[in-house]
Amino acid sequence: MSTCGDGSAALSLENVTLRFSVLLNSTSLWDSGDKWEVVSAVTVLLQSVEWAALATALRSPERTTQNVTTESLAIQTQLVTGNCSQHSEVFTLSAHEEMMDVHCATVTGAATQGLGAAAFISYSTVDSIISARRLSDGNLPAGKLEKSHLNSRVVSGAVGDGRPINLSSPANFTLRHRQAKKEEEEALCVYWKVVAESGSWSPDGCTAVHTNSTHTTCSCDHLSSFAVLMAPTAVTESYPRTIITYVGLTLSLLCLFLAILTFLLCRSIRNVSTSLHLQLCLCLFLADLLFLTTVTRPGSQVVCAVIAGLLHYLFLACFSWMFLEGLHLFLTIRNLKVVNYTSASRFKKRFMYPFGYGFPALVVAISAAVNPDGYGTSEHCWLSLDRGFRWSFLGPVCAIILINITFFALTLWILRNRLSSLNADVSTLRDHRLLTFKAIAQLFILGCTWSLGLLQVGPAATVMAYLFTIVNSLQGAFIFLVHCLLNRQVREEYRRWIKGFRMFSTKSQTYDLSMSAVPTTSTKTD
Numbered sequence: 332m333s334t335c336g337d338g339s340a341a342l343s344l345e346n347v348t349l350r351f352s353v354l355l356n357s358t359s360l361w362d363s364g365d366k367w368e369v370v371s372a373v374t375v376l377l378q379s380v381e382w383a384a385l386a387t388a389l390r391s392p393e394r395t396t397q398n399v400t401t402e403s404l405a406i407q408t409q410l411v412t413g414n415c416s417q418h419s420e421v422f423t424l425s426a427h428e429e430m431m432d433v434h435c436a437t438v439t440g441a442a443t444q445g446l447g448a449a450a451f452i453s454y455s456t457v458d459s460i461i462s463a464r465r466l467s468d469g470n471l472p473a474g475k476l477e478k479s480h481l482n483s484r485v486v487s488g489a490v491g492d493g494r495p496i497n498l499s500s501p502a503n504f505t506l507r508h509r510q511a512k513k514e515e516e517e518a519l520c521v522y523w524k525v526v527a528e529s530g531s532w533s534p535d536g537c538t539a540v541h542t543n544s545t546h547t548t549c550s551c552d553h554l555s556s557f558a559v560l561m562a563p564t565a566v567t568e569s570y571p572r573t574i575i576t577y578v579g580l581t582l583s584l585l586c587l588f589l590a591i592l593t594f595l596l597c598r599s600i601r602n603v604s605t606s607l608h609l610q611l612c613l614c615l616f617l618a619d620l621l622f623l624t625t626v627t628r629p630g631s632q633v634v635c636a637v638i639a640g641l642l643h644y645l646f647l648a649c650f651s652w653m654f655l656e657g658l659h660l661f662l663t664i665r666n667l668k669v670v671n672y673t674s675a676s677r678f679k680k681r682f683m684y685p686f687g688y689g690f691p692a693l694v695v696a697i698s699a700a701v702n703p704d705g706y707g708t709s710e711h712c713w714l715s716l717d718r719g720f721r722w723s724f725l726g727p728v729c730a731i732i733l734i735n736i737t738f739f740a741l742t743l744w745i746l747r748n749r750l751s752s753l754n755a756d757v758s759t760l761r762d763h764r765l766l767t768f769k770a771i772a773q774l775f776i777l778g779c780t781w782s783l784g785l786l787q788v789g790p791a792a793t794v795m796a797y798l799f800t801i802v803n804s805l806q807g808a809f810i811f812l813v814h815c816l817l818n819r820q821v822r823e824e825y826r827r828w829i830k831g832f833r834m835f836s837t838k839s840q841t842y843d844l845s846m847s848a849v850p851t852t853s854t855k856t857d
Contacts, residue, residue, distance in 0.1 A: 579804025
């Protein structure tokens with residue numbers, strides 16, 4: 332009443348705005364009241380500013396557009412005289428960094444004595460006064476309220492004299508985010524729903540028609556006060572993909588275990604290559620086992636972060652050993668000689684182990700130092716998508732894949748030239764060529780998985796997600812097939828093992844039969 336007067340005073344929009352700005356800056360007012368008092372005060376304040384802005388605009392018909400900006404709020408008003416044929420079809424009002432698009436027919440439909448008015452207000456401090464978590468009426472999606480937060484200024488739109496009207500066309504509000512939107516967040520458009528002199532946030536009648544990292548555009552079928560609420564994206568796990576993951580990883584773990592036993596016990600194939608295969612299988616086995624046991628996210632954030640760090644390290648170690656395989660193969664082909672076991676041991680001690688396990692440890696240490704909060708998300712124990720942190724894994728992986736592709740291309744070129752030479756040992760070159768193709772197949776198996784992971788966007792996201800799950804969960808089975816079942820020496824070793832097992836079983840049965848045929852006697856002594 333003191334701000335707007337009795338209706339006859341010629342108040343300016345500047346004076347009205349300054350009086351409300353003083354009220355908003357009164358921290359003692361907002362900090363001293365309880366929850367209900369704050370809610371009621373915010374509701375009265377928002378409505379009062381709308382009415383005062385429209386009233387002062389209608390009392391100054393000579394000023395078609397008015398703009399006032401203070402530290403606490405910014406207001407723009409627009410007057411419309413006559414019909415919409417004399418004006419633009421859509422009016423755009425802006426305050427601070429926010430905008431409102433309202434149709435001319437909406438303004439003229441609420442005109443008073445042939446004069447229509449529209450007001451758009453942007454508040455700088457209201458979002459800090461009210462909280463999304465404690466001021467919701469329960470209409471927000473279940474499970475999102477506790478982790479949601481306001482991420483924009485509170486804005487208000489009004490036409491006519493401030494009374495509610497039915498909009499013939501929706502009004503659009505473009506709001507700037509206070510903080511950049513995270514990839515795992517969903518932008519919700521909410522309005523301040525007034526009920527019995529109180530209020531709460533509600534998404535009814537508002538839809539987010541466009542959103543990016545910095546702005547969200549809301550389309551609403553009514554006018555009120557609006558804001559953007561950030562809520563965690565509801566991630567629904569696909570039941571078929573979960574089954575594929577469990578079955579595929581279980582099969583991979585079994586195959587990797589058999590491959591590890593093969594590389595450890597099969598002496599006829601023991602060399603540098605099998606040592607590299609062994610380390611890769613060990614890392615992949617541990618990574619798959621850890622991932623399989625933590626499909627459901629643990630409740631502790633610290634435990635989840637540790638698991639994410641271990642997975643980061645183990646998967647990077649897999650690619651480190653794959654890089655060493657490519658390097659060793661290239662050096663061997665270039666020198667055209669098989670490195671014997673003695674030099675293999677020297678090679679492992681001096682270069683393989685320090686790089687294979689040291690390089691991923693260095694990457695993880697640097698990543699954790701730069702962004703310690705990047706490990707573990709609200710849904711999964713893996714790398715956060717914020718600030719491009721996933722590239723701490725994808726960057727080294729892409730670099731290793733490109734380097735290995737270069738190694739394999741050079742290796743194939745050398746083999747081609749050597750095969751054309753009459754002095755070359757054709758059988759040795761053939762073995763190296765087979766080893767090269769196996770290494771390329773392994774690179775495709777591991778590299779294709781993460782390539783499919785990057786392609787999980789757009790219309791084909793579901794298809795790519797299923798392909799990613801299938802290929803990722805069967806990596807161990809593919810490696811066992813390529814390096815064990817397709818290896819002639821390994822197959823021969825398997826046959827000897829099976830033959831030896833059968834002979835042992837036959838001898839054991841013969842021994843049992845012979846023992847059962849021996850008569851037993853017992854003597855009784857007093």
